[in-house]
Amino acid sequence: MIETKKRLSSDILSAALTVYGNSDLNADTVFEMLEYPPDKSMGDLALPCFKLSRTFRRSPVEIALKLAENIDSSVISEATALNGYLNFKISKNYFAGKVVSRILSEKERYGGSDVGAGKTVVLDYSSPNVAKPFHIGHLGTTVIGHSLKKLHEFAGYKCIGINYLGDWGTQFGKLIVAYRKWGDKKLIEDGGIDKLVELYVKFHEEAEKDESLNDMARAEFHKLEAQDEENIALWKWFLKISLIEYSKTYKQLGIEFDNYSGESYFYGDKKDLPIKILREKGLLKVDDGASIVDLSEYNMPPCLILKSDGSSIYAIRDIASAFWRKEEFNFDKSIYVTSAGQSVHFAQFFKVIELMGMEWADRLVHVPYGTVSINGSKLATRTGNVILLKDLFAMAIDKVAAVILEKNPNLENKEEIAESVGVGAIVFYYLSNNRIRDINFMLEDALSFEGNTGPYVQYTYARTCSILSKANSLVENVSLNITCEEENELVQVLSRFPEKVSEAIEQYEPSVVTRYILELAGSFNRFYHNCKILGAENEETVNVRLALTKAVNITLGNALELICLRKTEKI
Ligand code: ARG
Numbered sequence: 001m002i003e004t005k006k007r008l009s010s011d012i013l014s015a016a017l018t019v020y021g022n023s024d025l026n027a028d029t030v031f032e033m034l035e036y037p038p039d040k041s042m043g044d045l046a047l048p049c050f051k052l053s054r055t056f057r058r059s060p061v062e063i064a065l066k067l068a069e070n071i072d073s074s075v076i077s078e079a080t081a082l083n084g085y086l087n088f089k090i091s092k093n094y095f096a097g098k099v100v101s102r103i104l105s106e107k108e109r110y111g112g113s114d115v116g117a118g119k120t121v122v123l124d125y126s127s128p129n130v131a132k133p134f135h136i137g138h139l140g141t142t143v144i145g146h147s148l149k150k151l152h153e154f155a156g157y158k159c160i161g162i163n164y165l166g167d168w169g170t171q172f173g174k175l176i177v178a179y180r181k182w183g184d185k186k187l188i189e190d191g192g193i194d195k196l197v198e199l200y201v202k203f204h205e206e207a208e209k210d211e212s213l214n215d216m217a218r219a220e221f222h223k224l225e226a227q228d229e230e231n232i233a234l235w236k237w238f239l240k241i242s243l244i245e246y247s248k249t250y251k252q253l254g255i256e257f258d259n260y261s262g263e264s265y266f267y268g269d270k271k272d273l274p275i276k277i278l279r280e281k282g283l284l285k286v287d288d289g290a291s292i293v294d295l296s297e298y299n300m301p302p303c304l305i306l307k308s309d310g311s312s313i314y315a316i317r318d319i320a321s322a323f324w325r326k327e328e329f330n331f332d333k334s335i336y337v338t339s340a341g342q343s344v345h346f347a348q349f350f351k352v353i354e355l356m357g358m359e360w361a362d363r364l365v366h367v368p369y370g371t372v373s374i375n376g377s378k379l380a381t382r383t384g385n386v387i388l389l390k391d392l393f394a395m396a397i398d399k400v401a402a403v404i405l406e407k408n409p410n411l412e413n414k415e416e417i418a419e420s421v422g423v424g425a426i427v428f429y430y431l432s433n434n435r436i437r438d439i440n441f442m443l444e445d446a447l448s449f450e451g452n453t454g455p456y457v458q459y460t461y462a463r464t465c466s467i468l469s470k471a472n473s474l475v476e477n478v479s480l481n482i483t484c485e486e487e488n489e490l491v492q493v494l495s496r497f498p499e500k501v502s503e504a505i506e507q508y509e510p511s512v513v514t515r516y517i518l519e520l521a522g523s524f525n526r527f528y529h530n531c532k533i534l535g536a537e538n539e540e541t542v543n544v545r546l547a548l549t550k551a552v553n554i555t556l557g558n559a560l561e562l563i564c565l566r567k568t569e570k571i
Contacts, residue, residue, distance in 0.1 A: 001495075003098060004075055004090060005034055005045065011073035012047060012086075019066045020056050043080070043087030050084055060084030096480040096491040103494060103551040111497040111558050116157030119332040122325050123149045123159060126255075127262070127338075129166030130242045131175050131196045134249065135386040136441060137339070140369040142389075143427050143564050144435055145337040146255050147510035148367065150562045155505055160329050161255075164321065165239075165262030169314075171200065172235055173221030177213060178203040179234065193245040196238060225267065225311060235264075249389050252423050253564055261321065267312040271320040277356050278305065293352050303348040315349050322353060326360055333363050335508070340368035340436065367508045370438035397422035399447050400455070404571075411570060420566040421455050428454030431514045431563050452518050458568045460521040461560060464553035465569040467533055471546050480544055486527040490548055493523045497555050501562070510563050517559045524552045 009030040016025060030047070037046045049060035049067070056063055064081035071079050078089040103110045125145020128134045149159045178199040179188075188195045207213040224231040250256065278284045284291045289308030295301065305316045312320075325334055336346060346366035354361035371378070374387055401418040404411055411417065429446040433439050449455040468474070482488050497516065504512035533545040557567045 004095065005031055007075045008045065008073060008088065009034065011071060011075065012067065015067050015071040016052075016056075018070050020058075023055050025052070025055055037085075037087060042082070042085075043078070044090040045088045047086040047088075048084070049086055092482045092488050092491075093480055095495070096482050096487070099491050099495045100480055100547050100551045103554050104547065107554055108558060110554055111501045112154040112156070113498065113502070114156040115502075116152060116155045119157050120329055121149075121152045121157045121159050122162060122329050122331040122334040123152075123337070124162045124164045124335065125149075125337040126246075126250075126257075127162075127164040127166060128242075128246065129169075129171070130262075131171060131193070131200055131238055132166075133197050133386055133388055134193070134246060134390070135388050136374065136392055137372050137386075139389060139392075139426070139430050140339065140372065140435070141337045142250075142253065142255065143430060144367065144369055144510055145335075146253070147431065147513070147563050148335060148337065148505075148508060150564070151501065151505050151510070151513070154501060154558075154562060157332075160259060160331075161257045162259045162261065162325070163257040165260060165264075167235075167239055167262040168264040168267050168312075168317070170217060170221050172224055172231075172238070173217035173219070174203045174207075174213075175200055175238060176220040176224070176231055176234055177216045188241060193242050196241060222309075222311075245390070249393070252393055252419060253427070254566065255564070261324070263314075263317045263321075266317040266320040266324070270324055271312055271316050274316065274319045274323055274356070275305070278352075281356060283352070283355055293355070295348060295351055298351055300344065300348050300351065303352050315345065315352075318345075318349050319352060322349075322364065326358075331360075331363060333365060335365045335367055337367045337369070340370060342366075343368050365508070367435070369435040370433075372439050372441055374441050375443060376440055392426060393423050395443075396425050396447055400425070403449065408571070417568060417571060420568050421458055421571065424458055424565040424568075425449070425454040427564050428457065428514065431510050434511050435509060454565060455571075457517050457521045457556070457560070458565065459571050460524060461553070461556050462568050462571045463528065464524070464549050464556065467549050468546070468553060470534060474546055474550055480547065481540065483541055483544070484531055486523075486530050487544070487548060490523050490527050490552070493520050494548075494551055494555055497559065504562075513559055513562050517556065517563070520552065520556055520559070524549075524556075 006027070010027045012030050013025060013027050016023070033047055033051050035046050035048060037043050047064075047067070049063040052058075052063050053060050058066075061081070061084045064084050064086045067086050068079045068081040073079075075091060075094050076088045077091040080087050106112075123145055125148075126138065126142040128138055146161070149161050153159050175196065182202060183199055203213065203217070207217075220231060224235055275284075278293065283293050284305065285294055285302075286292075287302065290304060291306040292302040292304050295303055303315050304313055305319075307313060322334065325331060338346070343366060346364075346368075350361060350364045350366070353364065397418050400422040401414065404414050404418055426446055429441075430439070432452070480491075482491070497520075500512055500516040504510060527545075527548070531545060533549060534542060536542045536545055560567055
């Protein structure tokens with residue numbers, strides 16, 4: 001729209017020169033005056049002429065009338081004077097030509113920008129707790145986090161994706177005890193993370209009966225913190241087994257991290273500097289043996305920094321890692337994506353960093369999301385009401401594979417496509433909601449292929465590919481004579497993509513893109529069903545419609561990638 005407004009401004013200026021002769025008015029001033037009329041039926045843009053009465057010493061009503069008579073602009077199809085306003089209707093053909101040629105020339109950059117050039121954003125997401133189940137509750141942080149990374153990259157930011165593994169803490173003491181008592185090396189090597197989780201669960205069951213197990217676990221964790229060789233070796237092994245499993249899931253999602261510095265990186269000397277600052281600023285208080293920062297003045301519970309035995313906990317490890325990230329990446333923004341259940345933790349440690357006097361405290365952003373329940377009931381590790389992410393993906397992939405076998409048995413790369421569409425279905429379903437809303441994951445719906453789903457939009461993408469592959473050649477420089485309302489609507493929707501991308505970034509909300517994808521797919525499918533593309537009445541119309549199809553193909557593809565869905569050329 002900016003370019004259209006600029007063209008129109010200079011055409012208005014020429015009309016004003018014709019009518020009133022020279023003045024000190026310039027095109028930039030006119031540009032600033034242009035408004036969007038409150039009611040679309042009045043026009044697409046309006047010039048409030050009272051803003052010109054001083055310059056021309058005439059009434060707004062007269063100025064509007066005179067300019068309407070004298071304007072000559074290819075940008076507009078109509079100019080009407082109404083009560084001192086000059087209303088314009090943008091020419092459909094002009095607008096379509098602008099939008100489509102921009103998309104065809106910018107290609108995979110269409111929708112992106114360079115607002116973030118020279119700036120760095122760190123994103124902390126996924127970050128599972130090692131040896132605990134990686135379940136459907138982690139889908140949020142993983143896919144919201146990765147979409148936010150892609151969105152920021154699209155806007156020109158340099159992005160560092162960090163998987164802040166929960167790889168330190170008393171759970172490792174428990175696991176070490178459990179492994180020594182009931183574990184089997186071979187079984188774990190073969191069975192992977194599931195076997196570790198089983199040991200962890202068994203530990204909890206047994207500890208209910210035998211309290212002393214908890215003391216043993218604490219002792220083993222202490223030995224680990226003191227770098228006991230055997231325990232460190234076990235811990236590294238647990239970590240390795242878990243990472244093998246995570247990387248399979250990340251691969252299915254097309255996610256790679258730039259950095260894996262987890263909690264274990266921050267329990268030791270990395271916390272010394274922040275603790276020194278906390279002491280120097282007199283922020284640390286001893287409470288029942290533990291060191292805390294009192295936050296009552298800010299209506300928050302105290303932030304626990306060190307336990308009574310001096311060992312580190314979650315908050316100080318986060319503070320230490322924030323210091324390290326600032327030092328290492330000098331970020332302009334540091335984003336943390338977790339469930340809303342951790343909002344207080346983030347508010348607390350952000351506040352502590354601010355109280356420490358770090359000027360960068362206001363660059364820390366917590367992006368929370370709502371809880372997930374499955375078929376109406378809450379996730380509960382204890383009762384076994386969890387669905388592992390890998391099992392969920394496997395179910396979806398199987399279902400898609402069965403559909404392909406039935407409907408398109410000769411499709412090449414069946415497995416790859418089943419994975420793209422199956423995983424895509426889950427991701428799309430999840431990202432259809434505003435992130436903060438609690439979601440009830442209805443497996444039936446998530447895996448349904450009807451309506452506003454992932455498979456539907458990926459199928460629409462494949463449809464554009466198929467039409468384009470059947471076309472002889474694409475004429476890039478067509479003059480876009482719009483022939484029907486479906487084409488016009490499609491152009492309008494296409495033109496909105498860059499704004500949607502900015503909106504998604506501003507609100508840290510990938511669902512803005514998901515909803516846009518549905519709007520675009522809907523608009524394209526209406527066009528496809530009501531207007532013949534390759535079989536249109538004349539060659540000119542064929543070319544226009546092919547150019548539009550190509551523009552949809554590019555825009556839809558860019559949008560899909562932003563929300564971690566693959567571009568499926570064939571389904
Ligand atoms: N490991 C944590 C969990 O699963 C999430 C970590 C989030 N990031 C952070 N810097 N605290 O609950």
